[in-house]
Amino acid sequence: MPHIQLNQVSKSFKGVTIFENMNFTVEKGKIYGIIGPNGSGKSVLFKLICGFIFPDHGSVIVDGEELGTNKRFPNxxxxxxxxxxYIAGKTGFDNLKALALIRNKINDDKIKKTMKMVGLNPESTQKVKHYSLGMKQKLALAQAIMEDQQTLILDEPFNALDAESVENIRNLLRKFKQEGRTILLTSHNQEDIDILCDEVYRINHFKLEKVK
Incomplete structure (x- = not known):
């Protein structure tokens, strides 16, 4: 059974068509790259897969369950x-702690370990409002992986990162793939796509066209 399946999905906003009868299948344990110019629908595709928005027509199925019927969001x-x-007046750790308390699956040590993995100092007293763009990006990455989430939906995960941080996150994503996790990502840097992705799809004429 496919992990994620979009069947004949159509979506438009204010009369502007984004997708029309689009099909897409995702298998577990692979890295998928989605490419296309700004405004082509990459973020819309990810929001459909995550249950943040629903198709006008067609279905989005994750692990055999259609989103929007009995299930709103995938697990x-x-x-x-x-x-x-984020809460601007709190530290990075305090922000992640607040998010972790929602599900209460992980402890402080796990949060700190994750922050170190992405290149942040968990003991820092610096408030998020004083973070650079790159530090905010690392914080976003930390919240996406700190609960060992098995499917990662990453829209421009390398945005604002320096070269050393990019290499670190690439290595992390490779490690996650080896662990059997599934990753969908976009990047404006073709090198990220070429190096990481098992399959690459371009948004073209309201559909996804496989290019690798």
Missing amino acids: NFGIIIDRPG
Whole structure:
């Protein structure tokens, strides 16, 4: 059974067509790259897969269950879509702690370990409002992976990262793939796509066209 399946999905906003009778299948344990110009629908595709929005026609099925029927959101997804909002006057750790308390699956040590993995200092007293763009991106990555989410939906995960941080996150994503996790990502940098992705799809004429 496919992990994620989009069947004949159509979606438009204010009369502007984004997708029309689009099909897409995702298998577990692979890295998928989605490419296309700004405004082509990459973020819309990810929001459909995550249950944030629903198709006008067609279905989005995750592990055999259609989103929007009995199930609103898929289980065990780590997500970066648009820039996440944080509590500006709190530290990075305090922000992640607040998010972790929602499900109460992980302890402080796990949060700190994850912050170190992405290149943040968990002991820092610096408030998020004083974070650089790159630090905010690392915080977004930390929230997407800290609960060992098995499916990662990452819209521009390398945005604003320096070269060393990019290499670190690439290695993390490779490790996650080896562990059997499923990753969908977009990147404006073709090198990220070429190096990481098992399959690559371009948004073209309201559909997904396989290019690798």
